[in-house]
Amino acid sequence: xxxxxxxxxxxxxxxxxxxxxxxxxxxxxxxxxxxxxxxxxxxxxxxxxxxxxxxxxxxxxxxxxxxxxxxxxxxxxxxxxxxxxxxxxxxxxxxxxxxxxxxxxxxxxxxxxxxxxxxxxxxxxxxxxxxxxxxxxxxxxxxxxxxxxxxxxxxxxxxxxxxxxxxxxxxxxxxxxxxxxxxxxxxxxxxxxxxxxxxxxxxxxxxxxxxxx
Numbered sequence: 001x002x003x004x005x006x007x008x009x010x011x012x013x014x015x016x017x018x019x020x021x022x023x024x025x026x027x028x029x030x031x032x033x034x035x036x037x038x039x040x041x042x043x044x045x046x047x048x049x050x051x052x053x054x055x056x057x058x059x060x061x062x063x064x065x066x067x068x069x070x071x072x073x074x075x076x077x078x079x080x081x082x083x084x085x086x087x088x089x090x091x092x093x094x095x096x097x098x099x100x101x102x103x104x105x106x107x108x109x110x111x112x113x114x115x116x117x118x119x120x121x122x123x124x125x126x127x128x129x130x131x132x133x134x135x136x137x138x139x140x141x142x143x144x145x146x147x148x149x150x151x152x153x154x155x156x157x158x159x160x161x162x163x164x165x166x167x168x169x170x171x172x173x174x175x176x177x178x179x180x181x182x183x184x185x186x187x188x189x190x191x192x193x194x195x196x197x198x199x200x201x202x203x204x205x206x207x208x209x210x211x212x213x
Contacts, residue, residue, distance in 0.1 A: 038079040040143045041153060043064060054172065080111070080121075085116075
């Protein structure tokens with residue numbers, strides 16, 4: 001066990017100080033542990049099994065497991081796990097086998113499981129209230145897919161005032177173009193409000209989080 005861990009157990013203030021330090025394995029702009037949350041999007045079996053580019057869904061899932069473990073090592077063990085189910089229950093709901101999160105990404109103690117019925121993890125889920133109540137100001141997003149659930153969630157997060165990084169090495173899309181420059185175009189389309197909804201102006205970009213090992 002590290003000296004920092006021993007100090008944290010004997011002195012609560014030391015634990016607080018440790019949580020407020022930054023880890024260089026995560027981009028500096030999003031690395032302060034006390035204000036960052038890690039959001040993993042739509043890593044359910046039926047989604048992971050689809051055809052993805054430039055890597056397979058299995059590769060994305062493995063990268064998300066690694067990213068999750070790196071956040072835990074950095075002192076931020078809790079993550080937001082987002083899953084999609086149909087509002088009408090036609091897909092069997094959250095208990096249907098295809099809708100379960102893939103092995104290795106099951107909820108752990110302290111995690112928050114968010115169930116959505118559309119692309120955006122913020123829409124109708126109370127996620128913004130949870131994050132603000134927890135003092136979170138920065139988000140690292142990963143999962144499937146870059147041009148859909150990840151893009152919609154990233155765009156809303158930026159519009160709501162969060163600092164956002166999308167892990168390029170822990171996400172994928174249906175084709176290579178949307179994973180790159182097309183992702184930014186998708187984000188701009190996501191900014192266009194639905195009828196009766198407030199305007200959104202969030203913009204984000206892909207970040208190679210893996211380069212900060």
